[in-house]
Amino acid sequence: MSQLLPDVVASSPLTSLIGVGLAGILVWHLIPRASAYTRLVVQIIFFGVMTAILLNGKIAPNSFEGYGTDDARSLNVILAKSLWWLHLSWALIGFVRIYLVLEGRPREARLLQDIVVGLVYLCVALSVLAFVFGVPIGTLVATSGVVAIVLGLALQNTLGDVFSGIALTIGRPYSLGDWIALGDGIEGRVIASTWRSTHILTGANNIAILPNSLLAKLALTNVSQPDETHLVTMTFRVAPTKMPSIVEDVMCTVLAGCNTILREPPPLVALKGVDATALEIELQFRVTSSSVRIRARNEVIDLFYRHCKSAGLLLAMPPAVTAVVAALPSEEAAKPPEVTPLDLIRAIPIFTSLTPQEQESLADAAVTREFQKGDVIVQEGQTLPSLMMIRAGIVVMREEGRELKRLSPGDYFGETGLLAGMEEAFTLEALTRVTVYDIGQPAFEPLFAARPALAEEIAAHLSRHTGHLPEHALPHERERRTLRMLKAMRMIFGR
Structure with missing residues (x-):
């Protein structure tokens, strides 16, 4: 060239x-x-x-x-x-x-x-x-x-927004996609940044448009930096009916059984104080992002209630309530409620259609079993011929060595093997010392003999809530699965 x-x-x-x-x-x-x-x-x-x-x-x-x-x-x-x-x-x-x-x-x-x-x-x-x-x-x-x-x-105000936007861009206190919390209470994810304003998608799925000059003056917390994990702190109060060390162990079990919180860094239990009315506990844990906070709080509250009931801990009265000292529960006089097999059976969805007498007959047939930490309750591919309801402790659900979920008091497993003869899709292992109520197949035979329609109701429930059937499955696919489940149940129980 x-x-x-x-x-x-x-x-x-x-x-x-x-x-x-x-x-x-x-x-x-x-x-x-x-x-x-x-x-x-x-x-x-x-x-x-x-x-x-x-x-x-x-x-x-x-x-x-x-x-x-x-x-x-x-x-x-x-x-x-x-x-x-x-x-x-x-x-x-x-x-x-x-x-x-x-x-x-x-x-x-x-x-x-x-x-x-x-x-x-x-x-x-x-x-x-x-x-x-x-x-x-x-x-x-x-x-x-x-x-x-x-x-x-x-154009004083407009230029103020423009130069504030330049300062925010050069200073880079946040990036697109970051979750930020402002001093005026607004928090959400940054979705756009223009010459004049910044657009924030709030948790209520609304877009808050803030002028850059206003944003530059507010106190700003970038929740997404240095990473997306977010610390959540929750305070609980229990009646001082047991030693604080025992309560601390129960709270550690609560956090260990939670599926929505992070394991690293490990969650913490802090005993804040104790008096004649309550032992105050603070649970600290991290979640993957701010959007998971509500789900994690709900799960922790649910597990707190379950483990307190399982360990015999009583919830304390609110601080604002004036209580008579003579009526306060003590370690010697407290009578915590006992979790019976009947209580767990009533809470299991597949048995909601049973009459009170039928539920009581199942509860009478329940046998208490203990598993030590690390014991394998059932291997993947095996058939568990009994229903097991967790009374205390935590059970880990694994698939090919990978942890999928943790089961806590009130959860149950083995229903597919008991009622339909299906193999377990996961390996179940005791993470802590575990106490379960075990109900075998003979306890169900008189129920199906007296009421054959009960098998159809339970088969329909199992077909909806077990296996890997997609949520968008067509009605005829669900019907075929229910018929297969019902056929397996009739083969097992001779009906």
């Missing part, structure tokens, strides 16, 4: 320069905006060719030669120089955008890009006015300064 260039330039350097410049504009627009690298390379090539034509044609783009506009050559010079300055601005802008991409800047850095691009275009425009048209820049800048003061006073 360097050998052909002198011949082309020698014929008509201005015409060649204009042709290359217009061709560069056409090619630049044909390249997709997503191909930033290709655009930059092509722009550098065209800019280099135009610069070489200028140097070979002894045309100085940074000096005004005093020509008029009544000459055809003068018009060509003006157009050629203007195209060169335009391609220079595009090359600089390409370098800026590539630099921001290579630096891994977040999407809100687009504001910084706009500022740099605007400055480049402003400098190029002033250069064109000075070196192409001979406009006195000093006078123009002085005049524009007066206009800028007037506009600044008229």
